[in-house]
Amino acid sequence: MTNATDGANVRFPPPLIYVGGLAVGIGxxxxxxxxxxxxPIMIRSIVGGSLDVTGFLVMFAGAGLFLRRRTAxxxxxPASSLVTSGILRWTRNPMYLGMAIFYVGLAVILNSLAALILLPLVLAIVQKQVIAKxxxxxxxxxxxxxxxxxxRVGRWL
Structure with missing residues (x-):
């Protein structure tokens, strides 16, 4: 590791980007x-709930690895180590991928076509303002x- 102690200079918490997109779409x-x-509500509940559980698991699989490695x-x-094991063997951004899956699940449960239509914009903002940095x-x-x-590993999958 070199002496890069500055961090990624991300100024806005990424979960709020997803929450903002959902709020705008649902609003x-x-x-x-x-x-x-x-x-129908039953289909929305099953599909959306399944997506939310999947998104939650993906998010926390990545977060758990970071915690175990004691990195930010x-x-x-700043990161103290590069984590490349577990779910990070398949995606470089499991927490953002998980948030996106969770977003879709909530949009489905809440019956929000507008929120789903806004997802590519949300992902573009996450890409430019967070992932690129x-x-x-x-x-x-x-x-x-x-x-x-x-x-070796794709940004999303």
């Missing part, structure tokens, strides 16, 4: 009486080790 649905998904989970703090920091902090990991 737009309610205020503007927009079209819904049109699925918060993207504005984290990746630049990890390249400074871990150099070749991170670049090799980046070659």
């Amino acid at each position: 737009a649905d309610r205020l503007l009486n927009l079209p819904t998904l049109g699925l 989970i918060l993207p504005f703090k 984290e990746e630049a920091y990890l390249e400074r902090a871990f150099g070749h080790e991170y670049l090799a990991y980046k070659e």
